[in-house]
Amino acid sequence: MAHATDTTSTETTRRDFLILATGAAGVVGLGAVVVPLVSQLAPDAQTIAAGAPIDVDLAPVAEGQGIKVTWRGQIIFIRNRTKKEIDEALAVDIATLRDPQTDQARTKPGHEKYLVVYGKCTHLGCIPSGTASGEPKGDYDGWVCPCHGSHYDSSGRIRRGPAPLNLGLPPYAFTADTKIKIG
């Protein structure tokens, strides 16, 4: 490689260095590119924390069970509802609700058994119980907030207590029958 003290002009030296440097990077890059492309198929923890969409496989979630995932630092509840829970949610007269919303508006067509909501009470932000097996579900087969007793139904709608709104709905879409992408 040429040096600044060579007899060639400074311009030529700089150009040679750039060409050599680019060539070297290209060779190193050949080996380095393959691994990142593969690993980028699944976002790393840092990327997820920064808000990248996440894929969730719902196949292991049996009917009547729920799971908690985090996205953008927020807890999200996903429940595979029983027929009883769905029927209860559909039977509600929405005119009686504090935050009127149909169950259909809170689920995806063809996937009504799955409810996906933010796990954050709309009163002061506590985490309601009712997702994991054995947790109390409140008086409406949904969730109950341990802080001040807000009860949410099996559609995540506020039914009793100080919370003003239904549990929020994160952006998500089904990418397969039992797979969703959140974000």
Ligand code: FES
């Ligand atoms: S934070 Fe949930 S009822 Fe107050």
